[in-house]
Amino acid sequence: xxxxxxxxxxxxxxxxxxGLFGSRGHKxxxxxxxxxxxxxxxxxxxxxGSGKTTFGRALLRLVNTSAGTIHFDGMDITHLxxxxxxxxxxxxxxxxxxxxxxxNPRHSIRRILVEPLLFHRVASNAADAxxxxxxxxxxxxxxxxxxxxxxxxxxxxxxxxxxxARAALLxxxxxxxxxIVSGLDVSTQAQVLNLLKDLSRELGLALAFxxxxxxxxxxxxxxxxxxxxxxxxxxxxxxxxxxxxxxxYTRALLDAIPLPEIDPEWLDRETLAEPxx
Amino acid sequence: xxxxxxxxxxxxxxxxxxxxxxxxxxxxxxxxxxxVRGLVGESGAGKSTIAKALLGILPRTxxxxxxxxxxxxxxxxxxxxxxxxxxxxxEISLIPQDPQTALNPGRRVxxxxxxxxxxxxxxxxxxxxxxxxxLLEEVHIRDPExxxxxxxxxxxxxxxxxxxxxxxxxxxxxxxxxxxPTTALDVTVQKQILRLIRGMQKTHGTGMIFVTHDLGVVAQxxxxxxxxxxxxxxxxxxxxxxxxxxxxxxxxxxxAAGPRYDRPTAGLEPVPQAIFDQLRAEMGIM
Numbered sequence: 001x002x003x004x005x006x007x008x009x010x011x012x013x014x015x016x017x018x019g020l021f022g023s024r025g026h027k028x029x030x031x032x033x034x035x036x037x038x039x040x041x042x043x044x045x046x047x048x049g050s051g052k053t054t055f056g057r058a059l060l061r062l063v064n065t066s067a068g069t070i071h072f073d074g075m076d077i078t079h080l081x082x083x084x085x086x087x088x089x090x091x092x093x094x095x096x097x098x099x100x101x102x103x104n105p106r107h108s109i110r111r112i113l114v115e116p117l118l119f120h121r122v123a124s125n126a127a128d129a130x131x132x133x134x135x136x137x138x139x140x141x142x143x144x145x146x147x148x149x150x151x152x153x154x155x156x157x158x159x160x161x162x163x164x165a166r167a168a169l170l171x172x173x174x175x176x177x178x179x180i181v182s183g184l185d186v187s188t189q190a191q192v193l194n195l196l197k198d199l200s201r202e203l204g205l206a207l208a209f210x211x212x213x214x215x216x217x218x219x220x221x222x223x224x225x226x227x228x229x230x231x232x233x234x235x236x237x238x239x240x241x242x243x244x245x246x247x248x249y250t251r252a253l254l255d256a257i258p259l260p261e262i263d264p265e266w267l268d269r270e271t272l273a274e275p276x277x
Numbered sequence: 278x279x280x281x282x283x284x285x286x287x288x289x290x291x292x293x294x295x296x297x298x299x300x301x302x303x304x305x306x307x308x309x310x311x312x313v314r315g316l317v318g319e320s321g322a323g324k325s326t327i328a329k330a331l332l333g334i335l336p337r338t339x340x341x342x343x344x345x346x347x348x349x350x351x352x353x354x355x356x357x358x359x360x361x362x363x364x365x366x367x368e369i370s371l372i373p374q375d376p377q378t379a380l381n382p383g384r385r386v387x388x389x390x391x392x393x394x395x396x397x398x399x400x401x402x403x404x405x406x407x408x409x410x411x412l413l414e415e416v417h418i419r420d421p422e423x424x425x426x427x428x429x430x431x432x433x434x435x436x437x438x439x440x441x442x443x444x445x446x447x448x449x450x451x452x453x454x455x456x457x458p459t460t461a462l463d464v465t466v467q468k469q470i471l472r473l474i475r476g477m478q479k480t481h482g483t484g485m486i487f488v489t490h491d492l493g494v495v496a497q498x499x500x501x502x503x504x505x506x507x508x509x510x511x512x513x514x515x516x517x518x519x520x521x522x523x524x525x526x527x528x529x530x531x532x533a534a535g536p537r538y539d540r541p542t543a544g545l546e547p548v549p550q551a552i553f554d555q556l557r558a559e560m561g562i563m
Contacts, residue, residue, distance in 0.1 A: 047463035048434075156320075185319035185490070186534045187548035193536075194545055212464065215536040219544035242538055254538055256468040258493035262517045266497050267472050 005206045006059060006174055007035040010068035013054050028054050029230045031068065036174070041200050041207040043217030043238070045253070046227035052210050055227065056176050059208065060092050061085055073173065090120040093167035097179040099159040103151040103166075110147040113166055122170055136165045140195060157188035161195065168199055175200075178210045193220050214253055218242055226250045280350060282484055283308040283331075283452060288344035290326060290335075290508075300326055300339065302509040302560060308501075310451070313478060313485040315499035315516065317492060319531075323508035324488045328456045330354075331486060332371055333361045348452065367397055370445045372455040372474065376437035376462075380429040386440055387425040393448050412443040415480075416473055435466040439473065446477050453478065456488045471498050492535060496520055504528055506556055526552050 011032045017025020029051045036042050046052040057063045059070060061077060069078045072088060080088075096102035103112055113136075114129045116122075123129035137144060140161045151159055160180060167175055177196065181189045197220050200207045211217055217224055218238060225235040226247065234247040245251045258266065290301040301323050308314050316324040329335045330346060333353060346353040348369065353361065373379040381389060390412065391405035400408060406425070413421035416439040429437055438458065445453050455474060459467040475498045478485050487499055495502050495516060503513040504525075512525045523529045530552050536544020 047465065186531060187319055189536075190534050190545050190547035194547070197545070213536075215538045215544060218538045218541055219536040238541070242541075252465055256464045257538055258468075258471070258491070258497040259537060259539070260492035260496045260520055260532055260535060262496055262520065267468075267475060 003038060004035045004071075005038045005073055006208075007071040008055075008059060008068065009033050009070075011055065011058050011065050011070070012067035013051075013058055013063055014066045027066075027230065029058065029065075032227070032230070032232055034059075034225055034232070034235070036206045036208060038173070038206055039200065039204045040223065041197070041209060041221045043214075043221035043224040044208060044210045044227060045212065045214055045217055045224060047212060047253075049229065050227040051230040052227050053178060054230075056094075056178055056208060056210050060094060060176055062094075090122070090170045091173045093170055093172040093175045095160075095163045095167050095175060095177040095180050097182060099156075099163040100151060102163065103159065105151055107150070108147065109149055109151070109154070109162055112151070112162065113147075113169060116166065117169055120170055132169060133165075136169055140165055155188075156184055157191060160184060160192050164192070164195060164199070168203070171203065172205065174206045174208070176208045176210070179212065181216060182212070189216075196220060213257075214242075215257060226253065280347065281307040282310045282312075282349065283486075284345075284347045285327070285330075286345050286347070288327070288330065288346065289342045290330070291340050291342055292338055293340060294338040300508045301330075302507070304344070304505070304508070304510055306503045306510065306513065308452075308484050308486065310484050311478075311482045312501060313475070313487055313499050315495035315502040316486060316488045316505065317490065317495050317502055318505035319490060321507060322505040324490075324505055325456060326508070327505075328371075328454050328486060328488050331452075331454050332369060333365050366393060366450075367448050368450055369452045369454065370448065370450040372442055372445045372453060372458045374457040374460055376434050376441055379441055380437060382429055384428075385425070386427055386429070386432075390425070390440070390444055390447060393444075397448060408447070409443075412447055413440070415446075415477070416440070416443045418443075434462055435470065438462060438466075438470050442470070442473060442477060446481060446483070449481065450483065452484045452486070454486045454488070457490070458487075459494065460489075460491075467494075474498070492520065492532060504531075507560060507562070509560055511556070527556055 011029055012027060013029040014025040014027045017023055032055055044052045044055065054063060058065050065078065069076060077088065113133045117129040117132060123132055142158060142161055146154060146158060181192055184192060199205060209217065209221055221238055223236065224238050224241050226233050226249065228249050234241060234245065234250045241250060245254060255269065284307040286305045288301050288304040289299065291297045292300045304327060316327055318324045326339065341354060387409060390409040394400045394405040394408055409425060410421050413424055418424050418439055458474065459470050462470060471494065489495060499516050501514065502516045502519050504511045506527060512519055512523060512528045519528065523532060530548040533546050534548050
């Protein structure tokens with residue numbers, strides 16, 4: 001049994017609040033628990049306002065928590081000061097939804113991939129960094145020519161693979177992927193999903209895969225955590241949750257996904273727990 | 278043979294922004310009154326370009342190089358601007374993709390819903406108000422009086438999309454073009470909106486062109502479907518037939534590439550490069 005790498009307990013996050021008049025702020029997470037083992041891929045699913053993105057950010061200490069604890073590799077990082085967080089940053093990577101917004105548009109792909117390797121001293125020198133980059137391009141079936149390109153010159157699928165390569169090069173223990181295929185066409189999405197699946201297996205990564213799409217989660221995750229209004233409504237192994245969802249909300253989410261086959265009753269089938277729009 | 282309600286024949290267009298690269302290649306399709314046809318494809322397929330051509334809102338950088346769009350006996354591509362603007366919004370209307378930007382943020386819902394009714398149908402202020410109320414009830418908005426007085430930012434995404442559907446049907450158009458109307462919505466809201474669009478379309482007997490990238494959406498609300506790739510029609514026919522017994526390898530591969538919550542191994546087969554090579558060879562693209 002693999003050990004827990006990341007353990008979050010009772011996480012609460014409040015946006016706003018404080019200030020001159022001590023306003024209470026807006027609580028967006030109400031005590032969320034989750035643990036992720038090494039080598040495990042967990043899907044975090046929810047609709048807008050579910051708190052899934054905020055929760056992911058809290059796990060990486062990118063937003064402040066107002067209650068709860070986060071342990072990473074046995075260490076309590078909940079209130080770790082920035083200087084002590086810094087060495088952990090390499091080990092906790094993030095892949096973003098929109099690589100156009102997260103990759104510096106003025107930098108060449110070479111610079112985007114090489115610089116972090118030198119900064120975090122993963123590579124001992126420039127030649128070593130270059131060699132590592134070359135080998136991952138090969139692995140990701142990206143042509144060498146992309147190194148001299150800027151992000152906007154690549155296709156969406158290529159850009160997203162660069163985003164994954166950038167994270168994977170740093171040999172992290174934990175990767176958070178937030179809606180990383182939602183901007184891709186179906187025909188290229190599978191490539192990215194496969195890559196992520198292989199990487200997590202090879203590197204023994206713990207992967208948190210945030211998505212609004214239960215179908216994508218089914219394809220890549222071992223476990224799934226369903227969130228609504230800042231709380232976890234259901235959590236468990238994928239086989240179990242998809243075959244026999246316990247929560248009415250999970251069922252509603254599944255029933256709302258249109259499958260590419262004719263089902264004359266689908267449109268009129270009312271599902272329980274349909275939130276009013 | 279009588280002329281169909283809507284027919285596109287041999288429509289070709291190039292983009293001046295991409296050095297005259299073709300973006301529509303000899304596209305033909307037809308639509309009968311009361312039929313819903315899905316236009317489906319991945320980015321760059323040309324589905325939105327066709328929608329824009331139908332609405333007469335092609336960007337200046339797109340040049341039509343051949344073909345015709347016949348709507349109730351007239352060729353939309355040769356009409357004068359005045360004739361075209363009489364048809365657009367009135368006979369042909371749009372349900373847009375993004376409910377956040379399609380409404381004017383500085384005007385109340387009421388004025389945006391009643392403009393067309395007053396100016397193009399000559400309704401009095403009171404009659405237009407009453408009609409707008411009825412429309413909002415028809416799209417299942419619970420508190421229509423309040424929503425009429427609201428500004429768009431006071432409504433949720435799903436509510437705004439309902440208002441836009443009401444607006445699209447306000448002047449009783451014969452053809453509605455829906456351009457990815459649920460792509461920006463949460464999945465449970467999407468289902469309600471699809472149900473609503475299909476219901477409105479049936480009640481009013483409207484013909485509809487439904488643009489989407491989602492074959493699941495096509496399966497649930499389109500009678501017929503046209504699948505495009507790089508501006509060319511790859512496969513077309515009744516939805517049940519195309520989905521159950523696809524003829525083209527690309528259609529099959531696309532169906533296999535989509536992840537499905539009911540099949541743990543689906544969604545991990547990218548469309549093989551050989552199929553793209555074959556498609557490009559068929560089109561003479563290198």
